[in-house]
Amino acid sequence: MEISRQLAGYVAAAGEQALTDDLREAACRSVLDLVIAAAAGVAASGPRAVRRVARVTMAGGALPVWFSGETAGLAGAVWCNASAAAALDLDDGHRMARGHPGAAIIPAALAAAQEAGSTTQELLRAIVVGYEVGVAVGAARRFYANTGMWSGHGVVAALGALRRTPPEALAHAFAIAGMSAPNQLHAGAGPAFRAQEGSDVKEGIPWSSVTAVNALLLAEAGHGGPLGLLDNDEHFRLEGLVAGLGRQNYIVRNYMKFHACCRHVHAPVEALLGLLARHRIDPHRIEAIEVATYGGALRLANRPRPQGFTDVQFSIPYCLALVAIDGGDALLPLTGDAVDRTDVAALADKVSLHLDPELDARFPAETLSRVMIRSEGRGFVSPVTAPRGEASAPPSWADLEEKLQRATRIVATVAQQRRLLDALGHLRDGNHASLLQTFASLTLDPA
Structure with a gap:
């Protein structure tokens, strides 16, 4: 049986299963984290452009375009909301798939749940199923692929679970989504291709979600896809791709981010x-910053003078200089004021990056770095450091509430933040109705 049909069979069977407490809590935390990213990113230039285009090309529909006061149909709402969620690179990620499932799967699941009148249990279960399928396909690829090349499978799984799409149509939807996913080989197929630069396309996450929504609708209408698309040993490690579904619990193992990069x-x-705080180093007296890291980090463009707002998110030198001068809040959230600063660029020019074989051997299971600062003739060396929010040390609900308050402080009032946190608390308590109502009625600063 083709893998597309096996994925469809898993989704159909999972739709009748109860969620364990840990999966339910993980789904709620993932929604909270994703909503933070979308609220913080709604005013960025990329999402604003998507909303302008969606008003013309996807007009009509009653589903909320979050925090904007606008509405759209299923594909339009998913496009706009996924774009806001991915805009600041503050959305979650998964080490095994080397990409970002939440920004694709959660906006689609929330929109489809509202359209179908689903229960909160059905919504959370669909999110879990979406992560399980999307991450499985992403992790099975034999070469690195940007998120948009595999996240559509997670979107189709979540939508199919909520819409109760018949298994045969769902199998074709997986195939159509895989065939229609944005071709991003130029950005993610290995060292032969240029370094990854920042752009509002964001690994194709928003647009691949649109193609996945339409793949499901097309399949339900009788459109066929290449069912054998995933049955290709040259592209996928086939053993175990489907066999472990429902036991992998991928959503419990995603990481969450506390810097918008x-x-x-x-x-x-x-x-x-850590070095700056520990040794009270004056950033204006820094002579050099040396970063020992792994190969994946060196594949970024890493321009000391980034070419625009989004490119800042893909520059280790510029981000290091920015937080050295302005502090950690400079990246939660990142704002347009960070772009084209001569003081930051001058310090970024003093940053050098090099490959550490020991750290490289631990990637992609771990993303570790060590930093040395030279200042006033002295050298200060950090320990090998992991990012905050790893799956091995997941943030608590309270940690994420604090993240929301910090990340949205520019676009939301304290009262608006409280309203959003209350609605997310109701989701955790078993009722997502107030969250949907908040999406529709709470307008932040999208202008």
């Missing part, structure tokens, strides 16, 4: 901040 930047930032 690429995950490869986080460990150097944490190491640098």
Whole structure:
């Protein structure tokens, strides 16, 4: 049986199963974290552009475009909300898939749940199923692929679970989504391709979600796809791709971010901040910053003078210089004021990056870095540092509430933050109705 049909069979069977407490809690925490990313990112230029285009190309529908006061149909709402969630690179990620499932799966699940009138239990179960399928496909690839090349499978799984799509149509939806996913080989197939630069495309996450939504609707309408697409040993490690579904519990093992930048930047930032605080180093007296890291971090563009707001998120030198001068809050959230600063660029020019074979051997299971600062003739060396929010040390609900307050402080009032936190608390208590109502009626600062 084709893998697409096996995935469909898993989704159909999972739709009747109860959630364990740990999976339910993980799904709620993932929604909280994703909503933080979307609320903080709603005013960024990329999401604003998506909303403008969606008003023209996807007009109509009653589903909320979060925090904007606008509405759209299923594909339009998913496109806009996924774009906001991915805009600041503050969304969750998964080490095994080397990408970001939440920004694709959760906006789609919330929109489909509202459209279908699903219960909270059904919503949370669909999110768990979406992570299980999406991460499984991403992790099975034999070469690195940007998120948009595999996240559509997670979107189809979540939608299919909520819409109770018949298994045969769901199998075709997986195939259509895989065939229609954005081709991003130029950005993620190995060292032969140029370094990854920042852009509002964001690994194709928002647009691949649109293609996945339409893949499901097409399949339900009778459109066929290449069912054998995943049955390719040259592209996928087939053994275990389907067999472990429902037991992997991938959603429990995602990481969460406390800086609005690429995950490869986080460990150097944490190491640098620790050194600055521990030794009370004056950033204006820094002579050099040396970063020992792994190969994945060196695949970023890492421009000392980034080419725009999003490119800042993909520059270790610039982000290090920014937090050295402005402090850790400079990246939670990242704002347009960080772009084209001569003082930051001058310090970024003093940052050098090099490959550490021992740290490289521990990637991608771990993303570790070590930083040395030279200042006033002395050298200060950090320990090997991991990012905050790893699956091995997951943030608590209270940690994420604090993240919301810090990340949205520019776009939301204290009262608006409290309202959003209350709605997310109700989700955790078993009722997502107030969260949907908040999405529709709470307008932040999208202008």
